[in-house]
Amino acid sequence: MKPLLILAMLAVLIPRAAFAEWCDPPLAPTPTTPQLAQDFREEFKGEFERYFLDASLYTACLDAERLRVFQEMQITTQRYEHFLNDSAKWSPSE
Numbered sequence: 001m002k003p004l005l006i007l008a009m010l011a012v013l014i015p016r017a018a019f020a021e022w023c024d025p026p027l028a029p030t031p032t033t034p035q036l037a038q039d040f041r042e043e044f045k046g047e048f049e050r051y052f053l054d055a056s057l058y059t060a061c062l063d064a065e066r067l068r069v070f071q072e073m074q075i076t077t078q079r080y081e082h083f084l085n086d087s088a089k090w091s092p093s094e
Contacts, residue, residue: 021068023061026054 029047037044 021061021065023058023065024054026051026058 029044029051032040032044
């Protein structure tokens with residue numbers, strides 16, 4: 001079996017890391033006037049609380065995605081090392 005075919009089969013059979021997750025950045029509350037802030041205190045309070053919750057979820061998502069990519073890089077590095085080792089043995093006629 002040719003080494004390239006073996007590598008292709010390994011790429012399909014090796015368990016893949018979780019698919020990339022899209023992290024939605026939070027939307028900060030819009031600035032307002034002091035009068036509106038006073039008139040709609042509870043609404044603005046809810047907007048700020050929602051922002052801080054969304055910001056926490058966003059940074060947790062980014063941390064998880066960073067870890068996923070780091071793990072994927074480790075697996076890819078191993079695959080690349082195998083490729084380099086195997087390809088060094090290939091004859092030019094293959």
